[in-house]
Amino acid sequence: MLHPKSSDPSTNIRLRIRLGANFPYLMGNIRIFGILLLLVIAFGIVAPGFLTVVSAQSILVSTALFLLLALGETMVIISGGIDLSIGSMLALSGMISGVVMSHFYHTGQGIMLSVIGLAVALAVGLCGGMINGIVIAKLRLNPLIVTLGTMGIFLGIAELISNGLPIANFPPFLFAVGNNGFGLPWLLWMTIVTVIVYGIVLSWTRFGRYVYAYGASNDSVIRAGVNTAMHTTWLYGLAGLGAGLAGYLSTAHFETASPVAGSQYLLVAVAAAVIGGTTLQGGEGSIGGTVIGALIISVLENGFVIMGLASFWQLVAVGAMVIVAVFFNDIQRRRKITAVGRTSPAGEN
Amino acid sequence: MDNGAVLRIEDVNKSYAGIRALQNVSARFGPGLTAIIGDNGAGKSTFMKILSGVTLPDTGSLFLNDHLIHIASPFAARKLGIESLYQDLALADTLNVYANMFLGRELVRRVLGIPFLDERQMARLATETLDQVRINIPSVHTMVRSLSGGQRQAVALARAIHFKASVLLLDEPTAALGPKETDSFNQIIMAVVREGKTVIMVTHNIPQMMEMADRVIIMRAGQIVAQTDPKDTSQEEIMAFMVGSRRAV
DSSP: OOOOOOOOOOHHHHHHHHHGGGGGGHHHHHHHHHHHHHHHHHHHHHSTTSSSHHHHHHHHHHHHHHHHHHHHHHHHHHTTOOOSOHHHHHHHHHHHHHHHHHHHOOSSOOHHHHHHHHHHHHHHHHHHHHHHHHHHHHSOOOHHHHHHHHHHHHHHHHHHHHTTOOBOOOOHHHHHHHHOEESEEHHHHHHHHHHHHHHHHHHHSHHHHHHHHHHHOHHHHHHTTOOHHHHHHHHHHHHHHHHHHHHHHHHHHHTSBOTTTTTTHHHHHHHHHHHTTOOTTSSOOOHHHHHHHHHHHHHHHHHHHHHTOOTHHHHHHHHHHHHHHHHHHHHHHHHHHHTSOTTOOTTOO | OOOOOOEEEEEEEEEETTEEEEEEEEEEEOSEEEEEEEOTTSSHHHHHHHHHTSSOOSEEEEEETTEEEOOOSHHHHHHTTEEEEOTTTTOOTTSBHHHHHTTTSOOEEEETTEEEEOHHHHHHHHHHHHHHTTOOOSOTTSBGGGSOHHHHHHHHHHHHHHTTOSEEEEESTTTTOOHHHHHHHHHHHHHHHHTTOEEEEEOSOHHHHHHHOSEEEEEETTEEEEEEOGGGSOHHHHHHHHHTSSOOO
16 A cells, blocks of 8 residues: 655745645746746837836836736635626725815825825725625625626716716825835835735635635535635625725826726736636636736736837737636646546555 | 544434425444445435534434534534535645645644644645555645545545544445545545444445445435344345335334
8 A cells, every 4th residue: 555755845845835825826927927028028129118117117007006906806716706896996995085085185295194095995995895795605696796786886986976077186195105115116015015915815824725715616615614704705805905905006196086997907907817827717826926917918018008009909919818818727727637647546546 | 533433313304395304213323334325315315414414404313422412514513523525525626635634624823923824734744644544645735636536535534534533424435436446445444444433324335335334224215224234134135125125124
């Protein structure tokens, strides 16, 4: 009778343990990082001005806002769900936060008011996401339908609050958050911290483990005694929280709160997750992959702008990338399944 | 796994939409392997669902080591030390072996008060458990979807063993396995039984049951129609009880 291999931690095992849930996606992430590098080199050759600090900063800033949406969306998709409301949530949280800051701002830097505005945006995003989660978990409704509904509801409320018009008159400190910083804009620092926090939650906590398990087999999680209703509520809450932060930073960066602020971000947020290796079947994906996926989208968009191509080509390119990514993800998944030696008995190998 | 417990059920009844799935069922399960056999609709699955907390009986009582118990959910059953091996195994394919074994009961270590998964410890303990019951898995870091059917069964079984189940419920555990895998899996089960554990197994495979079980319970139409030692009976007699050409004893 054969025995399991030794538990002595070889380098490979140590790497697996350190990377936690990220390990199975390491090779995939290296591959898509290679694609990102190729794109950067290609645009650097064909588009003079692409490989500059200004261009790089522009790419990073334009990535940050939809990446914040993509982080939560990645978790939701890994769990086997989808959240179509995050774009509207960005608009709603940015709008409510903006209304509060605009209403109370009179003079000065408005540091405290900007902090309160951040808290309001995060609270709105978290509550909106948790409402999605509660409805999905308690009423056992399809996430696609629920979030399609709340997408309209959140957008409608944002429009109602502002009569469909953008608002301004914010504290100067808010603009500093969105556009100034230390080496990088504060907006980017906040995004980097959020990426790290979401990455840790997904890879090294029980919460993250249940996200993967629920996407792979919800029965396995239910029978393991996990409170799935609570988990789903917090999962969608986290997606909302990211959207809330994105709403606040969007207001800070563009110096205006608009009810249509997040309308263009839903597609790219889902696209970033999918290009980054998150499978729509659930159970697979990583925050690292999503970050690379988001950068690929931004590089494409920025490169096209510098090359002077019409903006609709960006949409075409992103859409095509998504289809190609889904195709390759599916091929890879099928290969893994067909490569399985499903005839090997328990005691033999 | 702790030494086998004594699980006793008394006068259990269960109906679904007016159809009586179980009628006044009483049985006692002690250490060793008890096989439950019966035709489709005999009530075997309902019986196992009640023991594993998936469904509640309409009337009747359950006792574990002479203590009255209430198994309201699969989680409650696990807390009582009653572990189930489901036909579909309830494994998460995209997680590795030890993540599946510890699912819902993950070990954590606190860093600055924040509980992080203790991957190293879980991997070590999973390896030890698999080693202890002589289950061969390439590595506990292998994704479950990369395992064979038999290996997946073994992982699900190792999960039950690791958490010291006092009663192990197996619902047709080898139904989806080939002959070699079935043989290997049965060897593992028998090793568990030899340690004096209480194992209850639903099966359709009468020859297998005759070879492995210490005791057999035959069910028909929601009732227990016979309980015997396989050594004291024959396959023909068991078949006769199953189809109703022999009366209940």
